[in-house]
Amino acid sequence: MLQEVNVTLFAISFGALLGAIGNKLIMEYQKSNWKFGYYILSGISILLPIMEIVFNYKSLNTFNFRFYIFVFLVFIIGIFLLIFTIRFLDNKSIFSTLELDIPINEFTKSADKTEIKLFGGDLSFLGNSPTEIDGNKQYLVLKQQNFFRISILCEVPQDTITMIRYGKILHELRAVQLRFYNPDEADLRIRGRMIKIDGADKLLIYKKIKSNCYETIKTDTGNSNGALYSNIWNLIWSLAKPISSKESTEFIELFRS
Numbered sequence: 001m002l003q004e005v006n007v008t009l010f011a012i013s014f015g016a017l018l019g020a021i022g023n024k025l026i027m028e029y030q031k032s033n034w035k036f037g038y039y040i041l042s043g044i045s046i047l048l049p050i051m052e053i054v055f056n057y058k059s060l061n062t063f064n065f066r067f068y069i070f071v072f073l074v075f076i077i078g079i080f081l082l083i084f085t086i087r088f089l090d091n092k093s094i095f096s097t098l099e100l101d102i103p104i105n106e107f108t109k110s111a112d113k114t115e116i117k118l119f120g121g122d123l124s125f126l127g128n129s130p131t132e133i134d135g136n137k138q139y140l141v142l143k144q145q146n147f148f149r150i151s152i153l154c155e156v157p158q159d160t161i162t163m164i165r166y167g168k169i170l171h172e173l174r175a176v177q178l179r180f181y182n183p184d185e186a187d188l189r190i191r192g193r194m195i196k197i198d199g200a201d202k203l204l205i206y207k208k209i210k211s212n213c214y215e216t217i218k219t220d221t222g223n224s225n226g227a228l229y230s231n232i233w234n235l236i237w238s239l240a241k242p243i244s245s246k247e248s249t250e251f252i253e254l255f256r257s
Helices: 002-028 034-056 065-089 101-109 130-134 137-145 160-172 224-239 245-256
Strands: 094-096 115-121 149-155 176-181 191-197 200-210 213-220
Touching: 034 065, 101 137, 101 191, 101 200, 101 213, 115 224, 130 160, 149 160, 149 224, 160 176, 160 245, 176 224, 191 224, 200 224, 213 224
Parallel strands: 115 149, 149 176
Antiparallel strands: 094 213, 115 191, 191 200, 200 213
């Protein structure tokens, strides 16, 4: 009896430890090799009950209800642990240029509809010509979400194509605020967006690591890196030049022409 109690206490303590580690990794979006430990444990929990039944089936002369309940529970725990690991601890973070729309749009759709802030560059990621922009998946989701405010940090336009792009965005998206920064003086060197989910600030940052390949970082302002990115955005936003009504009108007219 004492042995069974000790085994039960160990299982509860070990489960609590796994839960604490998993919760920390999820909340802080940390990359960690702990996921492989979870995979190994889930594999053991799935395979051991099967092996136990196969190897001991003939020696079980009578139906042992407690034995089968225990084996079944261990198997089910293994299945749930595997699903948990895949769903929460093994999220993909490296994407090709074509794949990048998926995590960005999923992140955008999860937002409260109050405000979204974009680290924009020259906004070419939305397409170059008006026709390209119309078919751009990220642009379509931005329109569909109908945010109360869209704040975009973008480069000072250097050519007509960029001005037309800005004009289309100003004309078609609700409550867009553009502010210009000079990349030669203060380039973020990152792209991404900031949203609120249930009132809390969340960030998705993506940076180019090689040709046609990006690494995404999902974080929040409770994390030191997330707080740093947020503070950088706010600082540059406060220093950036707001678009004037004259510039806005000129860009929209260029788009319409």
